[in-house]
Amino acid sequence: MSLLQVNQVSKRFGGLTANENVSFSVGTGQIVGLIGPNGAGKTTLFNCVAGFFAPSAGTITLGGRSIAGLPPEACARAGVGRTFQIARTFGSMTACENVMTAAMLSQRHVGRARERAMDWLAFVNLDRFADKPAASMTISEQRRLAVARALAIQPKILLMDEVMAGLNPSEVREAVDVVLRIREYGIACLIVEHVLEGIMPIADKIVVLDRGSKIAEGTPAEVSNDPHVIAAYLGDA
Numbered sequence: 001m002s003l004l005q006v007n008q009v010s011k012r013f014g015g016l017t018a019n020e021n022v023s024f025s026v027g028t029g030q031i032v033g034l035i036g037p038n039g040a041g042k043t044t045l046f047n048c049v050a051g052f053f054a055p056s057a058g059t060i061t062l063g064g065r066s067i068a069g070l071p072p073e074a075c076a077r078a079g080v081g082r083t084f085q086i087a088r089t090f091g092s093m094t095a096c097e098n099v100m101t102a103a104m105l106s107q108r109h110v111g112r113a114r115e116r117a118m119d120w121l122a123f124v125n126l127d128r129f130a131d132k133p134a135a136s137m138t139i140s141e142q143r144r145l146a147v148a149r150a151l152a153i154q155p156k157i158l159l160m161d162e163v164m165a166g167l168n169p170s171e172v173r174e175a176v177d178v179v180l181r182i183r184e185y186g187i188a189c190l191i192v193e194h195v196l197e198g199i200m201p202i203a204d205k206i207v208v209l210d211r212g213s214k215i216a217e218g219t220p221a222e223v224s225n226d227p228h229v230i231a232a233y234l235g236d237a
């Protein structure tokens with residue numbers, strides 16, 4: 001059975017349909033890329049899965065349990081972690097404190113939450129920043145800090161929104177390396193990404209949205225050669 005099942009999900013804002021009848025699944029420990037031109041509805045779909053929006057129609061299940069319409073904190077407790085397009089770190093708090101805010105959702109003992117936070121900081125290669133304020137870190141480091149914070153809620157699936165945007169090639173490699181280690185850890189990743197050279201080589205599957213609808217799904221090689229996908233991207237140019 002798949003871990004995440006998105007089934008016929010639509011999301012409307014007044015007269016605007018941001019997602020229309022979108023269905024796909026993510027298996028345990030799979031890396032799935034969600035791509036598409038600007039305004040295709042990727043972030044809206046993320047927000048539906050993470051509980052920031054209730055879908056207008058359709059069902060979403062995680063491990064067989066319905067999560068559609070639950071508030072964000074309940075989705076997080078059910079096992080959905082997420083990062084945002086703009087890393088929302090707490091600038092004046094240290095890197096360790098940032099991760100502790102999430103670790104304490106499931107671990108009320110401060111010392112043990114700190115230990116868990118330190119483990120996740122090491123996982124994303126940021127342990128040297130533990131006592132430094134998040135605001136002193138580069139954008140790339142703050143993105144990885146946001147990933148560590150999302151991991152600290154012990155998700156079954158991590159939703160990552162453009163963690164590679166604006167990074168230089170060596171920072172992209174570092175971000176890719178973190179994603180691969182998350183998969184090794186058994187956590188699934190659903191990744192919205194415009195940096196296709198970051199996501200294409202590592203994704204088990206790619207789902208392509210255009211104007212709210214799914215236009216293709218398959219291996220990176222399959223979708224790269226799909227005429228609908230090529231047309232959608234050329235139309236965006």
Ligand SMILES: Nc1ncnc2c1ncn2[C@@H]1O[C@H](COP(=O)(O)OP(=O)(O)OP(=O)(O)O)[C@@H](O)[C@H]1O
Nearest residue numbers: 013016017018036037038039040041042043044045
């Ligand atoms: N809260 C909202 N209220 C009204 N319309 C919205 C809202 N959020 C998104 N939309 C609209 O839904 C459509 C899809 O937007 P969305 O941000 O999901 O696309 P996207 O694929 O993530 O785009 P991008 O790649 O540019 O981030 C757009 O037309 C957008 O203006």
